[in-house]
Amino acid sequence: MNLLNEEITHKVFGEGNIVEHEDSVLTVDFNTDIKKFVYPDAFENFLTLNDPLTAKTFEDLFLKKQQEQEAIEKKRAEEKERLLLEQQRRDMLKDHKIHESSQIAFWLDEDRQQEIFTDWKISTGTVRSGANKGQPNKVARLRPNSAGLLTVRNANQDEKERKILGLFMVHEVFSGDLGTDGLVPTHEEFKIELTExxxxxxxxxxxYMNASYPERTTWNSGKFRYYDNIWTAQIIQDIIALKTDEKEIALAKKFLEYFCTMNALDITNIPEANGPLRLKSA
Structure with missing residues (x-):
């Protein structure tokens, strides 16, 4: 907004006239003296436009610019926080070498199949025997690069019918060997729930494939088991192909990008899944 020739009032110097306006500098003639002011900062404390209509237009424009500046500063702060978290993740991954099987698959109890997607509280269960009986199971392999797979097989189903209900990334600052409460904290953004x-x-x-017995579909016992990192990428890739809702597809794609970055995987070169069910159908 060019304010050339506008009349103003200064708290100390009194009435004046703007004789020059270039970018961030205003030159004001106070009859006996000429002063320069920083624009638009001077209007916050020292200068007032005399014309009400011009003053109102300027106020609206100034408010808009102020809001834009606040939005820029907020974005900078968010970016700074994001970079800080990224550095924390890099530091953790530097301190803890990525294990080739640092993903975890949970066998959900039937009574948890619905509420799990409300509270997202993932329990590792308890030790069933030995000196640590009753203590929470530790998940030492889990790091910020780990994903958790939520699976279910009901009592009347064959093991090969086990299905995936959803998955999540673990919290970005979680380290499994330091956890003591038996809970795996989930990432705030990267969680996926599948419809029935x-x-x-x-x-x-x-x-999932047992390297020693590639044709077996046997879980045996235990609430969870670790599995290879690449399998999560395959699962997310198939979920992307399966989804029809655009927002859910976008989230799954973002999930895959994040997962591959955290696990140093080439997102353009994810091999086809070859679990025992696919081997049998080949």
Whole structure:
């Protein structure tokens, strides 16, 4: 807004006229003296436009610029926080070498299949025998690069029918070997829930494979088991292909990008899944 020739009032110098306006500098003629002021800062404390209409227009413009500046500063602060968290993640991954099987699959109890997606509280269960009986199971391999897979097989189903209900990234500052409460904290953003129809198409044994017995579909016992990092990338890739809601697809793609970055995987070169169910159908 060019204020050339506008009349103003200064708290100390009195009435004046703007004789020059260049970018961030105003030159004001107070008849007996000429002063320069920083624009628009001087209007906050020293200068007042005499014309009410011009003053109102300037006030609206100034308020808009102020809001834009606040938005820029907020974005900078958010970016600074993001970079700080990224540095924390890099530091943690530097201190703890990425394990090739640092992902975890949970066997959900039937009574937890619905509420798990409300509270996102993931328990590691307790030790069943020995000196540590009753103590929370530790998940020492888990790091910020780890994903948790939520699977279920009901009592009347065969193990090969185990399906994936959802998955999540662990919290970005979580370290499994330091956890003592038996809970795996989840990432605030990267969580995916599958519909019943989607879960029916996401069978666990399409991905998980026992290297010693590649054709077996056997879980045996235990609340969780570790699995290879690349399998999570395969699972997310298939979820992207399965989803139809644009927002959910966008989240899954962002999830995959984050996961591959955290696990140093080439997102353009994810191999096809070859779990025992796919081996049998090949």
């Amino acid at each position: 129809q989607e879960a029916d198409q996401m069978l666990f044994w399409n991905y």
